[in-house]
Amino acid sequence: MTVLAATDNAVLVRVENLSVTLAGAVRAVDGIDFQIGHGECVALVGESGCGKTLTALSLLRSLPPGVEKIDCARMEFEGRRIDLMGRSDLRRLRGGQAAMVFQDPTTSFNPLFRIGDQLVETIRAHRKFSRAAATKLAMRCLGEAGLEEAARVFGSYPHQLSGGQRQRAFIAMALSTEPKLLIADEPTTALDVTVQRQIVDLLARLARQRGLSLLLITHNLAVVARLADRVLMMYAGQIVECSTVEELFSAPAHPYSRALIECLPSLERVHSRPPTIPGNVPRPGHWPTGCRFIDRCARAAGGCELPQRLKAIGHGGRLVRCHLAGGLKNRVGGGDESGG
Amino acid sequence: MRAAAKPLVECTGLMKTYAAGGFAAPRGTHVAAVGGINLAVAPGETLALVGESGCGKSTTGRLLLGLEPPSSGSVKFDWADLQALGERGLRALRKRMQIVFQDPYGSLNPRFSVRRTLAEPLRIHLKLSGSGLEKRIRELLESVGLESAHAGRYPHEFSGGQRQRIAIARAISVEPDFVVADEPVSALDISIQGQILRLLMELRRRLAMAMLFISHDLAVVRQVSDRVAVMYRGRLVELAATERIFEHPAHPYTRLLLESVLRPEPWRGGPDASVRAQTGGHAGLSMPAGCAFSARCPLAGSNCLDGSPPLREIYPGHYCACREAAATTNSI
Numbered sequence: 171m172t173v174l175a176a177t178d179n180a181v182l183v184r185v186e187n188l189s190v191t192l193a194g195a196v197r198a199v200d201g202i203d204f205q206i207g208h209g210e211c212v213a214l215v216g217e218s219g220c221g222k223t224l225t226a227l228s229l230l231r232s233l234p235p236g237v238e239k240i241d242c243a244r245m246e247f248e249g250r251r252i253d254l255m256g257r258s259d260l261r262r263l264r265g266g267q268a269a270m271v272f273q274d275p276t277t278s279f280n281p282l283f284r285i286g287d288q289l290v291e292t293i294r295a296h297r298k299f300s301r302a303a304a305t306k307l308a309m310r311c312l313g314e315a316g317l318e319e320a321a322r323v324f325g326s327y328p329h330q331l332s333g334g335q336r337q338r339a340f341i342a343m344a345l346s347t348e349p350k351l352l353i354a355d356e357p358t359t360a361l362d363v364t365v366q367r368q369i370v371d372l373l374a375r376l377a378r379q380r381g382l383s384l385l386l387i388t389h390n391l392a393v394v395a396r397l398a399d400r401v402l403m404m405y406a407g408q409i410v411e412c413s414t415v416e417e418l419f420s421a422p423a424h425p426y427s428r429a430l431i432e433c434l435p436s437l438e439r440v441h442s443r444p445p446t447i448p449g450n451v452p453r454p455g456h457w458p459t460g461c462r463f464i465d466r467c468a469r470a471a472g473g474c475e476l477p478q479r480l481k482a483i484g485h486g487g488r489l490v491r492c493h494l495a496g497g498l499k500n501r502v503g504g505g506d507e508s509g510g
Numbered sequence: 511m512r513a514a515a516k517p518l519v520e521c522t523g524l525m526k527t528y529a530a531g532g533f534a535a536p537r538g539t540h541v542a543a544v545g546g547i548n549l550a551v552a553p554g555e556t557l558a559l560v561g562e563s564g565c566g567k568s569t570t571g572r573l574l575l576g577l578e579p580p581s582s583g584s585v586k587f588d589w590a591d592l593q594a595l596g597e598r599g600l601r602a603l604r605k606r607m608q609i610v611f612q613d614p615y616g617s618l619n620p621r622f623s624v625r626r627t628l629a630e631p632l633r634i635h636l637k638l639s640g641s642g643l644e645k646r647i648r649e650l651l652e653s654v655g656l657e658s659a660h661a662g663r664y665p666h667e668f669s670g671g672q673r674q675r676i677a678i679a680r681a682i683s684v685e686p687d688f689v690v691a692d693e694p695v696s697a698l699d700i701s702i703q704g705q706i707l708r709l710l711m712e713l714r715r716r717l718a719m720a721m722l723f724i725s726h727d728l729a730v731v732r733q734v735s736d737r738v739a740v741m742y743r744g745r746l747v748e749l750a751a752t753e754r755i756f757e758h759p760a761h762p763y764t765r766l767l768l769e770s771v772l773r774p775e776p777w778r779g780g781p782d783a784s785v786r787a788q789t790g791g792h793a794g795l796s797m798p799a800g801c802a803f804s805a806r807c808p809l810a811g812s813n814c815l816d817g818s819p820p821l822r823e824i825y826p827g828h829y830c831a832c833r834e835a836a837a838t839t840n841s842i
């Protein structure tokens with residue numbers, strides 16, 4: 171068993187050997203281990219289609235249609251086995267102690283009800299609040315999520331809001347039950363930089379003050395750098411690197427992590443062409459038997475065609491799924507040419 | 511690139527108000543989502559539209575394509591007034607103007623396979639069928655980094671970023687003259703984002719495709735756009751060539767926006783000013799009498815309360831709607 175936690179004190183979430191299988195017996199998530207401590211923010215990062223959303227959904231055991239099954243050795247929340255929970259316990263967990271902000275805005279709200287009614291409903295389902303008290307709390311949560319016009323948003327139907335307003339309203343709803351864990355799947359995609367900052371600061375404050383734990387899925391590496399304690403880098407259904415934010419950004423260990431960070435656009439550095447990592451992620455069912463990044467890796471060498479295991483590098487619990495790693499450190503900017 | 515003599519798309523005095531929902535809004539109150547915009551996009555030009563969440567960007571995009579009628583003002587596409595065209599005339603223009611919606615999932619029909627989603631416009635507008643149609647669908651999917659083997663799948667069987675790419679493939683399939691791309695790369699990791707941006711830039715070069723590029727990601731905006739329009743509470747507050755906006759931002763709101771960009775390396779101590787003013791991302795039930803930004807503005811003075819400042823040219827091709835900014839800009 172691999173232990174993917176920097177801090178071992180008071181683990182809130184423990185996931186061991188999680189796999190997700192799609193219809194047709196195709197693996198989409200392939201043996202994932204991780205832990206999240208109290209008040210810790212763990213970011214799950216990786217290429218589009220690598221299995222981040224499925225991993226997050228499995229944690230709450232919500233299977234979207236098209237997914238056949240979830241397998242795991244164990245999944246724990248505060249020492250309770252999520253994988254063995256019955257329906258009613260699961261329902262209490264979801265949206266209560268473990269809330270999720272979905273990537274897909276259309277599934278977030280019911281289009282037929284006003285935003286405010288949905289918030290009040292959620293609050294009262296999980297906490298013993300009068301309607302008036304729940305309304306008051308709902309308004310406060312909307313304000314905290316950066317919605318100045320909380321009253322208008324409260325009374326609006328989802329389609330009457332802009333993309334970013336809807337996203338903030340959903341964050342407000344997720345936080346309204348005072349969860350211990352927030353799973354946030356791309357929570358800031360529709361937000362401008364000033365509001366983005368506000369949300370990031372809000373989440374950081376909740377982590378500090380209330381010990382809120384976060385599983386943060388995002389493509390925005392600046393948000394990762396701001397908020398996360400540790401980063402799980404995912405590629406083709408597996409975790410390929412587990413590092414602290416500082417380690418990852420200053421010396422990414424896995425060639426995929428490094429290639430990704432080299433693509434980072436910045437306001438100051440304008441590339442003549444937007445950089446990309448050449449090639450495509452292999453899709454589920456077509457993963458190579460060895461390293462799954464092999465076809466796109468500039469450093470592929472003998473040994474890469476063998477299955478790669480997560481190995482520890484350094485002493486701080488850092489893990490990398492690359493037999494060459496360790497010798498590859500400190501070479502950011504070493505010029506993986508971005509081809510066409 | 512400036513909007514040249516003959517713009518492809520042009521709007522004047524464009525306004526849209528909606529009835530407001532909510533108990534704080536008495537009956538008859540309205541949200542001024544777009545409050546009077548003049549804008550022109552030249553053929554082959556990429557114009558970025560940036561601004562706070564809720565400031566009216568998506569609404570502007572929908573109005574420019576005639577997907578909704580404006581409350582007042584007009585939109586011309588290739589000299590044709592969209593309002594005057596009527597339903598049939600608009601339908602004839604559909605091949606030439608396309609949209610990538612901000613919410614790709616909501617815009618894809620859940621009961622249509624990807625093949626059917628892509629085939630429909632190709633059949634109607636390009637009269638493709640049989641193997642020609644199949645070949646084009648394959649090319650399109652591959653151009654956005656998806657496998658042609660996925661054509662038979664339905665939207666819910668894709669990841670968020672994959673759906674976004676399907677929506678992009680659909681928009682570019684008929685090789686339109688003008689695309690409104692509303693946050694087209696927001697759900698994509700930076701590598702695939704790069705791939706999509708290259709694709710869009712190539713279409714611009716090859717087909718002179720013009721684009722209204724709505725995005726919160728200023729690094730991406732700097733990469734792809736020719737000009738940038740900055741919007742605040744339903745109005746344009748600044749408009750200039752991309753380099754000009756990033757090097758010499760004039761409007762205090764534009765400056766706030768640029769200062770607020772989160773940096774990936776906070777511990778390296780780059781420029782990372784904290785947000786000075788509280789945000790207020792909405793079109794506002796009640797517009798303040800003067801400049802809408804004055805409440806948050808470090809430069810605000812008494813003459814800012816005197817009506818909404820108009821866009822003025824403060825440098826060739828650089829327009830700014832701030833009475834105070836013009837004085838300080840060129841000293842940078």
Ligand SMILES: Nc1ncnc2c1ncn2[C@@H]1O[C@H](COP(=O)(O)OP(=O)(O)OP(=O)(O)O)[C@@H](O)[C@H]1O
Pocket residue numbers: 192193198216217218219220221222223224225234235236237273453454666667668669670671672697699
């Ligand atoms: N309901 C489903 N049915 C069938 N296949 C699915 C389903 N959901 C996801 N997949 C496939 O499983 C893989 C992983 O999907 P997932 O949504 O977890 O990706 P992701 O990492 O969240 O990507 P993104 O960053 O684009 O959102 C993808 O290849 C996707 O096509």
Ligand SMILES: Nc1ncnc2c1ncn2[C@@H]1O[C@H](COP(=O)(O)OP(=O)(O)OP(=O)(O)O)[C@@H](O)[C@H]1O
Pocket residue numbers: 329330331332333334335360362528529530531541542543561562563564565566567568569570612792793794
């Ligand atoms: N159908 C509608 N009914 C009522 N109000 C609406 C409607 N559509 C939009 N609005 C309001 O108009 C304003 C502008 O919305 P719009 O979607 O254009 O913003 P946006 O700039 O695209 O924001 P975002 O970046 O969050 O997507 C918002 O305050 C929104 O609440």
Ligand SMILES: [Mg+2]
Pocket residue numbers: 222223224273355669670671
């Ligand atoms: Mg996802």
Ligand SMILES: [Mg+2]
Pocket residue numbers: 332333334567568569612692
């Ligand atoms: Mg929008």
